[in-house]
Amino acid sequence: MASPLLRLEGVGKRFPNSTTALEGLDMEVRQGEFLSLLGPSGCGKSTALRLIAGLTEPTAGRIDWNGAEAARDADGRRSIGFVFQEPTLMPWASVFANVHLPLKLAGVSRGKAEPAIAEALELVGLEGFRDAYPRELSGGMKMRVSIARALVTKPRLLLMDEPFAALDEITRFKLNNDLLQVWRQLGCTIIFVTHSVFESVFLSSRILVFRARPGRVSAELSIDPNQPRDDAFRTSPEYAGLCRETSLALARAMEAR
Numbered sequence: 001m002a003s004p005l006l007r008l009e010g011v012g013k014r015f016p017n018s019t020t021a022l023e024g025l026d027m028e029v030r031q032g033e034f035l036s037l038l039g040p041s042g043c044g045k046s047t048a049l050r051l052i053a054g055l056t057e058p059t060a061g062r063i064d065w066n067g068a069e070a071a072r073d074a075d076g077r078r079s080i081g082f083v084f085q086e087p088t089l090m091p092w093a094s095v096f097a098n099v100h101l102p103l104k105l106a107g108v109s110r111g112k113a114e115p116a117i118a119e120a121l122e123l124v125g126l127e128g129f130r131d132a133y134p135r136e137l138s139g140g141m142k143m144r145v146s147i148a149r150a151l152v153t154k155p156r157l158l159l160m161d162e163p164f165a166a167l168d169e170i171t172r173f174k175l176n177n178d179l180l181q182v183w184r185q186l187g188c189t190i191i192f193v194t195h196s197v198f199e200s201v202f203l204s205s206r207i208l209v210f211r212a213r214p215g216r217v218s219a220e221l222s223i224d225p226n227q228p229r230d231d232a233f234r235t236s237p238e239y240a241g242l243c244r245e246t247s248l249a250l251a252r253a254m255e256a257r
């Protein structure tokens, strides 16, 4: 089994307005896995992701980066990319400038960043669009830019918060396929938040099903990472069976009190 990258132990998050989003959350993230967090709306999936990103602090428990070296870049910084549900691009800036942003904030000039930006754009299939502006792109292409921006720093851990929820199904399927290719190519660890049973089964090597608020893990499902994820898999009895099993786990999680 792959070694752990990080572990959440007894993590709780209570907001100042007294909402308890998470309580007693125990979960492990393993190096190189594609882990989905699946659960009903409001069960704290995004909060868990934001805690891992360090965007907010837990009010109980701890986050243990014991395999921390694996999650750091060459400069010793924690190496995390974050993709939000909305692409959140700068409308006044070109695709190139949008993808440059994280490196620019780290003090890397346009010229020096050029190879990394070109590589990130190629990974998401947008090499021909570096000079385009967000208004000239479809929803799926904007999300590709957002993913390229998260990948440009070559993060060891990529956090994705329902990135494809707003896209039509055909675009979503295409981006699912392409994301798996990027994951295999980069060998990074991905934590992916989704509402969709079908999407989680198609993408993941492991799924953690969250129960309703206060959120915590209610079930865990593993899917053979060597199983090819292609159109044949999408229409296979194995896929249908895994989706049924995951739906049942989700239904049980929603009933949990």
Ligand SMILES: Nc1ncnc2c1ncn2[C@@H]1O[C@H](COP(=O)(O)OP(=O)(O)OP(=O)(O)O)[C@@H](O)[C@H]1O
Binding pocket: 015, 016, 017, 019, 020, 021, 039, 040, 041, 042, 043, 044, 045, 046, 047, 048, 195, 213
């Ligand atoms: N900053 C905040 N202040 C107060 N309550 C918050 C805050 N952020 C989130 N919450 C509440 O915490 C709970 C969990 O929210 P969170 O966004 O983590 O859930 P989620 O599972 O990601 O939901 P969804 O799938 O609908 O995005 C919700 O009830 C939400 O209203």
